[in-house]
Amino acid sequence: MRVFVAAAVCLVSSAAHAQFPFDVPFVPTPPVVVEEILRLANVVPDDFVMDLGSGDGRILIAAARKFGARGIGVDLDPDRIEESLYSAQLQGVSDRVEFQQADLFKFDFSRATVVTMYLLPSVNMKLRPRLLRELKPGTRIVSHDFDMEDWQPDQKSTVRKNVFLWIVPARVEGRWRTTVVLPAGERSYDIEIRQKFQEIDGLARYGDRKVAGLWNPRLRGDRVSFVIVDDSGSLDTNLYFEGRVSRDAMEGTIQRGIGRDQQQLSWRATRVTGAN
Ligand SMILES: C[S@@+](CC[C@H](N)C(=O)[O-])C[C@H]1O[C@@H](n2cnc3c(N)ncnc32)[C@H](O)[C@@H]1O
Structure with missing residues (x-):
């Protein structure tokens, strides 16, 4: 037809x-x-x-x-x-x-x-x-x-x-830096994102050469979300990042953990390199 x-x-x-x-x-x-x-x-x-x-x-x-x-x-x-x-x-x-x-x-x-x-x-x-x-x-x-x-x-x-x-997806490809205040102290992540249209994937570097996956990465318009596992405490905990992308920044909230243990944090990442 x-x-x-x-x-x-x-x-x-x-x-x-x-x-x-x-x-x-x-x-x-x-x-x-x-x-x-x-x-x-x-x-x-x-x-x-x-x-x-x-x-x-x-x-x-x-x-x-x-x-x-x-x-x-x-x-x-x-x-x-x-x-x-x-x-x-x-x-x-x-x-x-x-x-x-x-x-x-x-x-x-x-x-x-x-x-x-x-x-x-x-x-x-x-x-x-x-x-x-x-x-x-x-x-x-x-x-x-x-x-x-x-x-x-x-x-x-x-x-x-x-x-x-x-x-229409925002342009998120490139390197971003964010510092998050976790219960165990501040942690800076260097986030690297690859992008093909609305499909994204990536990883986060932190500490002394440690690498964390960017799980469930999603981009819809200017809304981005992903999960990084926080290993800074006695138990690994998920950090659910959600945010809005503008030209040189991404910012929003992080849910750390779930249910009664859940904490809400804020985050802002700035673009270090990448397509613009
Ligand atoms: C398949 S019709 C679709 C009409 C309407 N959008 C609809 O869905 O009922 C395509 C239309 O595009 C117009 N068109 C073709 N080339 C164009 C161009 N370069 N700039 C503006 N309009 C164009 C044609 O005149 C035609 O009316």
């Missing part, structure tokens, strides 16, 4: 290329798939939704009508823009949505908190570096039908069509 739809889109694409300089032809997303896109993106009224190649504006108009979100649709085709503006007016959301005739490859994405797209595999891949670099960590990207190769989606849903969700 997917192959058939992709082939159909590509066929229409080459026909369309004969007439228009568009990278993708207009093929509207069916209403039930629009619903699933917006559900998966978890749209809320504070969101700014950007539909790249917005067609007749249906995704953005539904986001405004059903969730009270704001946003902008961008499409190269002036007829589609006119259609979208008319439809937004009919559906009473003209004050929440904008439509702009522009090339999505030259469009500024930075305002978006949610990006939706129904493009083509090659277009997704061409956009991918900019999406990762220019969108704020935590921005949700939902693509109808086409994935982004080795950038695995955070979630995939199939309701008649495939829909993929990615959460």
